[in-house]
Amino acid sequence: MSAMDDIAAMLGPRLSRGASVCEQHGRSEAHYALAPPDAVAFPETPEEVAAIVRACAADGTPVTAYGTGTSLEGQHLAIRGGISLDLSRMDRVLAVNAEDLNAVVQPGVTRTRLNEELRATGLFFPVDPGADASLGGMAATRASGTTAVRYGTMRENVLALQAVMADGSIIRTGSQARKSSAGYDLTHLLVGSEGTLGILTELTLRLHPLPEAVAAATCRFPTVADAVNCVILVIQSAIPMARIELVDEMMVRGFNLHSGTDLPEKPHLFLEFHGAPTAVAEQAAAFREIAAEFGVAGWQDATTTEARSALWAMRHNAHYATGALEPGKRTLATDVCVPISTLAEAVVEAQDLARTMGLTSAIVGHVGDGNFHCGVRVNPEDAAEMARVLDFSGRLAETALRLGGTVTGEHGIGLGKQKYMAAEHGPALAWMRAIKAAWDPANILNPGKMLPPES
Template sequence: MAFDAAFSELATVLGDRLSRSKSDLDAHGGSETHFALAPPDAVAYPQSTEDVSRILAICHAHGVPVIAYGAGTSLEGHTSAIRGGVTLDFSRMADILTINQGDMDVVVQPGLTREDLNRELRATGLFFSVDPGANASVGGMAATRASGTTTVRYGTMRDNVLALQVVLADGRVIRTGTRARKSSSGYDLTGLFLGSEGTLGIITELTLRLNGQPEAISAGICAFDRMSDAVEAVVAVIQMGLPMARIEFLDADAVRAVNAYSGSEVRETPHLFVEFHGSQASVAEDAERFGEIVADFGASGVEVATKPEDRSALWTMRHHAYWACLGLKPGATAVVTDVCVPISHLAQAVEETQADIAASIIDGPILGHVGDGNFHAILLVDPAQPAELEAAKSLAARMNERALRLGGTVTGEHGIGMGKLAYMEAQHGDAWDVMTDIKTALDPKGILNPGKVVRG
């Protein structure tokens, strides 16, 4: 094989932490969505930044592709080894290095998952706020500039990563940012690597912003007869400045799916899920005001949950919605796509998307983090029916085109990977060429996650 010399050197460095077993390769070449299996030629399990540096130096010398791999929860083929090479599995770099309680930040390794991080933080009175739903690794979340259910209040990974340690394609190790809360010193390299999807460097350490655990939390759910009313209610709540920690939307099909999956008995109509953080008095007042606003848009069955177990059950329903939707069509896979539009155009974007799906040959539940104009369609397809996959791809294409027409973006949180490369030029124009120039400067041999984000 073309890479045998490199693998021989890597085996000397890593020993049994370099795997070439078929089961290991296949486990790292799959996708949670519709993309075909694309396994690497080897899987490496680094335990330190020094390991990553040595691996990259060897791979750079031999022109071997390198793909970073966290929890494998990405949806646009980000970790597929479409040109072979080495996948770096960060499951053995999953430690909390330092908790700076007084400064409300934490230094972690990239393989740590967000749920494990928050479990360790419970005793400190702090928490890490970004919640994409899946139990993703924080390194992967940074690489895709993830967001999620709490973005409407706490922001995306862009707002919650203070500094990074990054290994460049040739093995050099750099640090970006500091633990200070602001800086006017030079280019924002931290921002550059956030969302680069492993194409510019490999993240080996992150300094994350933390928040204080709220004194009180109140969650709620309410039903609507029409999807347009639910979405317009969201817009009204946002425009009135109600300080929500989360506000999520599920259409009738998504509610039907989570009922079947979780055994719940929620009325099968469009629903909003909402949560407020603050003092006992403030969350009670916010929940009451929310109920008054949404009532003007026909909301009914407003239920409030303040007990932790009730809130957990509510958000478990939302977080399991993807798997629940797959259950609507046994044996199905999905084209899972997201777009994000200015909040004033959200109702139009959702309504047009729903009508488009209704006119197609496939089903596609809609849900999303509508508080920031971001929503998803889970387009269900039978892998044995090519016509269904083509129909789903056509629907996704029209969603992307609609989002751009309305002043939005083709992805609010899933990222580009392979799945949305075709829309980069339409969204960015000549700026996409600038991204390619940056990629070439930092990775002249093109070994870092090739075939993703940029041309070539």
């Protein structure tokens, strides 16, 4: 029997070969072409995941894990066919250990679902990519978001894992302790491995106390360099920002078109402060003192919970708002991250380059971390335009590496960034290949992703 027959016998209707289900799992929010799997499996337990992987290992069928399919570098696409392993039915919050500030979840729980479940506890899970992604997918891409500047990324917020390995065995890594010196850190090898080393079937996540007071605001600056230089000084002054997000003038235009706002088309910072009420007031005052040096104007407090939610919803929808700038095209999102002292140089260079190359590009950035995205509109059917946009993206990657940064702060490698792996990692790339070969010798787990083909 083939793997597909075995899995069909095990899952019954929970293995779907229907064209629309396969297409839905082979589609991306980004510019990548449709790449449907041969079938989609919907397991409900770690043991079922293990049995599926064992069946696939027996005849070399590719297995690509699927959370919510929001990754932006084509990570979840089944480019070699096989099984798309949809983990959305493994969606239980297994435990909330409030006294230890952690929660144990299945991989299909989304970040907003977890926070809904935590509502009565006074705790929250901070990592917030714009999409309502699954926590398994977020761990697999080492995702972050607007609050990483204060609370860290998935790297800092995953304590322990259960994973199914390429031979179908089930392992546990890490513990509920806040720290450990016990052996190789397999938890953090799996975090960010994009489903190429194992399937995450359970996650223990770090939780944080809800802040006593929250204050949010927006303000604008004469130029993007002023806004970013303000951010650099704020971070270097150790003001504990909870959120500090840049949107450039083009992105503001996108928001106005998409959300019906009428923000002045100038670079803006979106801000949030967390702490005790007096601490929040002090942080905001310290920020405003620094911002005054850079010509800040138009300070707008978002005082109510509704106003704050509207502000961050607008920011989280930036990917879609970019669409309003040039309807009918797709958005290619770049994702470089640089040391904070070089951020102004990188952002200004990105804006100038887009203008010189005649591209419609809007910048948003988790700038407190030195991370920013250019959302560039492109028609993937237009080969010349696609080549120009990829050239732009490549030049930004070169800039990031020249400045001591990385080609991806949070979106990951997937398909699109493989070409920069050698430049970023040098000889370390061979050691990554050795890990993949040792952990998945038959190359069944998300084959063709992350590691570039050997030349």
